[in-house]
Amino acid sequence: MSAIRVASAxxxxxxxxxxxxxxxQAHGDNSGFWATVRPTTVEPGRQVRLRAxxxxxxxxxxxxxxxxxxxxxxxTTTWATVDRHVEPGAVYEVSFYCGTFWQSVDLTIAGGRPDxxxxxxxxxxxxxxGTLAGLDLKEIGLGAALITAALGxxxxxxxxxxxxxxx
Numbered sequence: 001m002s003a004i005r006v007a008s009a010x011x012x013x014x015x016x017x018x019x020x021x022x023x024x025q026a027h028g029d030n031s032g033f034w035a036t037v038r039p040t041t042v043e044p045g046r047q048v049r050l051r052a053x054x055x056x057x058x059x060x061x062x063x064x065x066x067x068x069x070x071x072x073x074x075x076t077t078t079w080a081t082v083d084r085h086v087e088p089g090a091v092y093e094v095s096f097y098c099g100t101f102w103q104s105v106d107l108t109i110a111g112g113r114p115d116x117x118x119x120x121x122x123x124x125x126x127x128x129x130g131t132l133a134g135l136d137l138k139e140i141g142l143g144a145a146l147i148t149a150a151l152g153x154x155x156x157x158x159x160x161x162x163x164x165x166x167x
Contacts (some may be wrong), residue, residue, distance in 0.1 A: 035096035055098035063094040
């Protein structure tokens with residue numbers, strides 16, 4: 001009889017973790033949200049066309065080479081002007097944010113000498129690096145509440161099973 005209760009508690013815990021999985025995968029992209037930058041190589045001071053499809057809300061586009069711009073809801077493109085004082089030959093990340101989904105595209109600045117693979121000019125691109133981009137306190141709170149509820153229920157059921165076995 002207690003094996004059934006333990007299995008039920010385990011199933012409840014797995015269900016709670018499964019419910020928090022969408023928040024954990026929000027930075028990956030399975031939404032159909034796609035982003036592009038054209039041209040992919042541009043001279044300083046020129047414009048680039050930013051395109052995002054598959055998003056039902058406004059899309060925020062940010063990069064270190066131009067001011068943050070927004071693609072309004074219902075539209076798929078906008079333009080941004082690359083700063084004149086960017087480093088020629090450098091590669092910059094352009095990030096598109098659609099709610100909890102995001103995508104990054106590389107933008108190369110024309111000019112300068114080509115990069116030599118044996119002498120990198122910048123550090124490793126290893127992800128967000130601990131930034132708080134896309135942090136949603138409501139989702140974190142809901143996930144913590146679900147996990148707490150699952151653990152509390154499992155504890156309660158295991159204590160109840162012990163009390164009944166000893167009586």
